Amino acid sequence: MKKVLIAGCAQEISSFNPVECKYEIFHIIQGNEIYDYHLGKNSYIGGAIEEINKSKNIEPVFTYVAEGFAAGTLEHSAFIKIKNEFLEKIKLYVNKIDGIYLTLHGAMGSSKELDPEGLILEEVRKIFGKNIPIVISLDLHGVLTEKMLNNCDGVSSLLTYPHVDFSETGKRAIKFLKKLMLENIKPVAARVKIPAIVRGKELITETGLFGNQTKYAKSLIEDEKVLSAGFFIGNPFTDVPELCSQSYVYTDNNKDLASKNALKMAKDFWPNRKKMQAELINVNDAIKIGSESSATVIFTDAADAPSSGALGDSNAIISEMVSQKYPHTILSTILDSDAANLAFKTGIGSSIKTSVGGKLDNRFKPLILNFKVISINEKPFMPEKWAWLQKPGKSAVLKSNNLTIVVTSNPVLQVDRSIYFENGLDPKNYHSVIVKSPHCEPEFYDDWANKNLNVDAIGATSANLLSLGHKNCQRPIYPLEEDTIFIPEVEQY
Numbered sequence: 001m002k003k004v005l006i007a008g009c010a011q012e013i014s015s016f017n018p019v020e021c022k023y024e025i026f027h028i029i030q031g032n033e034i035y036d037y038h039l040g041k042n043s044y045i046g047g048a049i050e051e052i053n054k055s056k057n058i059e060p061v062f063t064y065v066a067e068g069f070a071a072g073t074l075e076h077s078a079f080i081k082i083k084n085e086f087l088e089k090i091k092l093y094v095n096k097i098d099g100i101y102l103t104l105h106g107a108m109g110s111s112k113e114l115d116p117e118g119l120i121l122e123e124v125r126k127i128f129g130k131n132i133p134i135v136i137s138l139d140l141h142g143v144l145t146e147k148m149l150n151n152c153d154g155v156s157s158l159l160t161y162p163h164v165d166f167s168e169t170g171k172r173a174i175k176f177l178k179k180l181m182l183e184n185i186k187p188v189a190a191r192v193k194i195p196a197i198v199r200g201k202e203l204i205t206e207t208g209l210f211g212n213q214t215k216y217a218k219s220l221i222e223d224e225k226v227l228s229a230g231f232f233i234g235n236p237f238t239d240v241p242e243l244c245s246q247s248y249v250y251t252d253n254n255k256d257l258a259s260k261n262a263l264k265m266a267k268d269f270w271p272n273r274k275k276m277q278a279e280l281i282n283v284n285d286a287i288k289i290g291s292e293s294s295a296t297v298i299f300t301d302a303a304d305a306p307s308s309g310a311l312g313d314s315n316a317i318i319s320e321m322v323s324q325k326y327p328h329t330i331l332s333t334i335l336d337s338d339a340a341n342l343a344f345k346t347g348i349g350s351s352i353k354t355s356v357g358g359k360l361d362n363r364f365k366p367l368i369l370n371f372k373v374i375s376i377n378e379k380p381f382m383p384e385k386w387a388w389l390q391k392p393g394k395s396a397v398l399k400s401n402n403l404t405i406v407v408t409s410n411p412v413l414q415v416d417r418s419i420y421f422e423n424g425l426d427p428k429n430y431h432s433v434i435v436k437s438p439h440c441e442p443e444f445y446d447d448w449a450n451k452n453l454n455v456d457a458i459g460a461t462s463a464n465l466l467s468l469g470h471k472n473c474q475r476p477i478y479p480l481e482e483d484t485i486f487i488p489e490v491e492q493y
């Protein structure tokens, strides 16, 4: 019986969010708790468990899994603490296991360490030695670095956006690891880096152009001779030296097959880079369109999306709406613990004068208004579709004329409508709704809304990539340099 060590350390950052995130962002589970938590779930480890349970000759050893939400740059001391804790726990299994499966994200970053996953893998390799195979799984928004490739034997990555194949990716990682442990294979990898970062609706793999790459990678994986294949678009908000888009293919000692296919995916991607940028409407034009439209109008504010690593404290759109005397009802959320605490103190039905938003990220200015406190709430809740518990902290529904705002004390996922439903509000009852998400999934808004306006507001996760101010990533890179040239080059590992 071969033993597979299962561990994880994952989080993703927006380098442009001014508030560093702390150790407490991580939800840590250990030992058999990992099995109970992930069994039957659409998660990497859920898929790994399913694959292992199907196999007669391998068994899992659950150790330590730390998972954090998208947020600002990880405080360096927090990274050191989580890394050391992770390594201490898995060190206990030296000489007791035959293979390692690690779930990482690929877009983590601390203030002093711009390749944290690479560093973690280097340490794991040092601890267990080269004879213990390591396979990792990554998000397709990850940045696969040279150090990571040099310190693992296999990679498995998501092939869908919006992500729905967590479990499949975990299964593929275990299948790869099984071959490494049980068969006499010699994995070789080819990857091609592309100097481009991308955003926008063409990245939706079901309907967009980027689906060409993910579908091709899927077809490769079905080939017996291919061990793994995928395509990373990187997280454009994770400003690290190796940020780029890239293709990769692993084969059993067939360098030509790996190179040929990695090159094909990269070459097919490059001509579409221009189309893979977001089409945005400036705030004033959006407000004009909204004013003249019948309900419901969605203002998608990707720039302040907590699911991408922003804080959610932008009032950029509503401030402009208030100053222009927007003629319809408006619904929005804003991160503002001061306003939420004040509402708790004064209570339901009270009148308060407070600023909302714009206190943490100085791209914005506080918006001061008179509000009525409609309701208060501090219950954690589950999103409509995913199993990620949301902890808004003290929250309140505040109303000022035609404006209704849910203020929360912690960032909350806003891809769906759960933050509104949990506070007794239905977006369908408002003319205009601000949705702080990179895109709107049809089932939550687009299927019934009259219009969806992708607004070019400022913010830490703006799809207007030129507005962000990258400092660390390789240059030139498209679209930061419009005339960037791509010379396809295969790297082999």
Ligand SMILES: [Zn+2]
Pocket (backbone or CB within 6 Å): 139, 140, 141, 163
């Ligand atoms: Zn992702």
